[in-house]
Amino acid sequence: MADGQLIEQLASAVDRIREQLAHVIVGQDAVIDQLLISLFSRGHCMLEGVPGLAKTLLISTLARTLNLSFNRIQFTPDLMPADITGTDIIEENRSTGQREMRFLEGPLFSNIILADEINRTPPKTQAALLEAMQERQVTVGRVRHQLADPFFVLATQNPIEQEGTYPLPEAQQDRFMFKVLVTYPSFDEEFEVVRRTTGTPADMVKPVVSPEEILSLQNMVRLVPVSDHVIKYALSLVRQTRVGESHVPEFAADQLAWGAGPRAVQFLILGAKARALMNRRxxxxxxxxxxxxxxxLRHRVVVNFAAESDGVNSDQVIEQLLESTPAREDELANDARFKAIFAS
Structure with missing residues (x-):
């Protein structure tokens, strides 16, 4: 169990990070919170938004505040796996005069990776990133190479330009803890963006959290206890998305083609733990x-063709699930439909 001092340590770190980001980033509070929750939960994030919303700037600024190494990989159709993982090269040993094999590290060997426009690279290169995200290692030849710790992948997608793209397979999307939607700023926020970016630039961001502190905070999140009721509530949400099972509500069965797996529940609970600590609870x-x-859930549930043609998206289905699932423990326990979920 995390004590009060450790909880204050995490909340204080979050406050310091937000303060530094505010020097460069205007608004986007929800996006920043979700990035930090993912970081402290040892997850990865996918950001989706139209060009010009400062997705890349936000990620690079976050890396500077965390005092972590950062690499940006611009994903293109001709990018090969070795371009991101690294490769073995033959090099002459100057002391012996003999040629030896040496591993030349690729850009994945950093703490924070920005996979820019990840859906523009072929599946073979996407698969190389998949191993890094899941196992925190890369395999070159027959040798496994461990990646840095902490290791945090932030990928971006452009939702409006799909020509020449390779949609991410469901297995890879499932490795991302969150899919974060970056939206247009409000009038006041955009006014401030224009005022700042058209004047004299000022680089005021400084590192405020060390890698060792981040690892400590990540371990602390795991120590937070969760009641059985909260776990059952998360399970109820996720299991209602699994089309074909008897306890799926009618609106979900009519609108969904595919539901979320167990990793969704794990991320819901881990994220909830981090969110509670960030709010000093x-x-x-x-x-x-x-x-x-x-x-x-938005990238783990897939709406079917009929729902898509009616303009229904995954967020709307999730909203219906939230509205129809009782939050109170007694109501959840006594509802016949959810008794069937718990018994299945």
Missing amino acids: TNVSVEDVQALAKPV
């Missing part, structure tokens, strides 16, 4: 799960 609530349901 040791208790994880149903509200924490509700706040993270959309970023966790």
